[in-house]
Amino acid sequence: MNRKTGVGTWIGFIAILVWCLLPVVWILSLSFKPVAETTVGSAQFLPKSWTLQNYQDIISNPDFTRALLNSFGISLIATLLAVIFATFAAYAIARLDFKGKRLVLSIALAIAMFPVVALVGPLFDLWRTIGLFNTWPGLIIPYMSFTLPLAIWTLSAFFREIPWEMEQAAQVDGATSWQAFRKVIVPLAAPGVFTAAILTFFFAWNEFVLAISLTSSTASRTVPAQLSFFVGPDPFNPPYSQLATASVVVTVPVIILVLLFQRKIVAGLTSGAVKG
């Protein structure tokens, strides 16, 4: 009986793995194929001759490295700011009783549901007028406004889970409200903060519509936008292997990030705070 379910589980497990990972493996395989092989329409799965030439080309491409820098800078700054603001906002929403609390939450949710593409036109005009077009802040600000709602919702759920007594105990122990927040509440909400940070980073890292519309040069163009300029000399024959290589390079940081933080995301840090 036990063995039977084991076999079934494994079959399902493998099916899902293949389903999810096949495209990734395909891109990996493409990135190791020489350009000549992909341009003639190579149909085989694995490269006939393995090469690292694509990686060398892409690393030495100044446009790409500049875009990579933009991506890192913009995503990290947007994440940092969004998480800091969201932490304060979520704490206020979870702990304080003020008028219009529901309104703030509903508006935040409405913004999160707003289609990004509807904002492109107005933002383009506005940014050009006030001089934010084709700058880092020009992307950081809209990224923050789209990720803040989600971060606030995630974090306020986490804050609500933390028993009030923790904070009151800290206050009785001699902490100011700020000390109680910093030394007790924030460490306890760490899994929530990391979750919010990762969600924000992913959004900013992968975002394409705003990145292509609000930039005009590599001064602030991020990798997803820059990839669309990898057309090569022949528009009917894009350099697939180069594109695949670039994709691999931008996916690696995301994978590393998830692996680094997945242990932090594990909830249950609050266990032991109160009665078991």
Add this chain to the structure above:
Amino acid sequence: MSAIEMKNIVKEYGDGFPAVNDVSIDVQDGEFMILVGPSGCGKSTLLRMIVGLEDITSGDMIIGGERVNDKAPRDRNLAMVFQNYALYPHLTVYENIAFPLRLSKQFSEEEIDRKVREASKTLELDEHLERKPGNLSGGQRQRVAMGRAIVREAQAFLFDEPLSNLDAKLRGQMRTEISRLQKRLGITTVYVTHDQTEAMTLGDRVAVLKRGILQQLATPRELYEHPVNLFVAGFIGSPPMNFLPATVKGDQVEMPFGTVRIPKEKADRVKDKGLLIAGIRPEYFDDASVVEEHKLKEGSTFRATIDVVEWLGNEAYAYIPFDAAPEVAAQLTELEKELDMEAMRPQLIIALDSASMIKEGDEAEVWVDTRKMHLFDPETQENLTVGL
């Protein structure tokens, strides 16, 4: 260490409901004061007003001779143990205990270390210092919470139902532990509980609260022997006091089981009062056949059919159902509700000597010590025989 004085403390919530209504309690320096009452009586609110987690609507809270109404919790220098312990799960036991010391910023690293180790030794937490609260048992967590309180030189300890999350056996153990610790440190302590056993065993004095109003403030012995009203009488003591409808004629009291004679001074107090409620504790009854000759004369006897007998070894409880007069039945049902008890059909609970041979279904001769009978006014619920 210092005295805590509460003067006409009132707590009203936004809707005007007074959770605590005009309560005045003076806790002397080094005294162990218990606040007790059924749920919703305002005892926790009162404690939280002492520590500063709850605003005071009116009245004066004076700690160590200083009015603290407008002081933040951290400026009151009080230590509190919460019902669910509220330990910091991200810190080790050591850091949990050191937390208040580190915040005060007036101790060097060596001083902190010395104080933490002293506290952990007192509470036998030495081998757990490096563990996180999540890996500790309920009793150990309870001790860590106490460690965090005793490590500071606080003016007073406040306990908010600290034992209610422990199982019965551990509760008894920790109760003794808290009592011993308090005696040794000699620190002013306010302890909130809904458990009358804890109240009786721990307290130097006990304040009984009902719906935000202080009912009686007295030593456990006084509460037990001289309750001022029906509520206190019913709340203190386990099993609870029996309440029976009673009509007094001269020195004869007519009760559902028959007529008994009460001492003259009690009879004088309740002359011409009509229908009353008699309160008799289970242990004031006994099996007439095992009561000594000279005691037998002090009380009265009556015959009744025993419904159920619970034998506990050292004593036995016998249950005798009766019909209450409708005038007092409503009062008694109301009282049971106030005491958080299930309203059941009226029955008499009698504590029998373990030597008694009474069995279920027997008709037995029951002796009652009428000297210790209380008589309550059904209208005002006051004890008319208080002090006798």
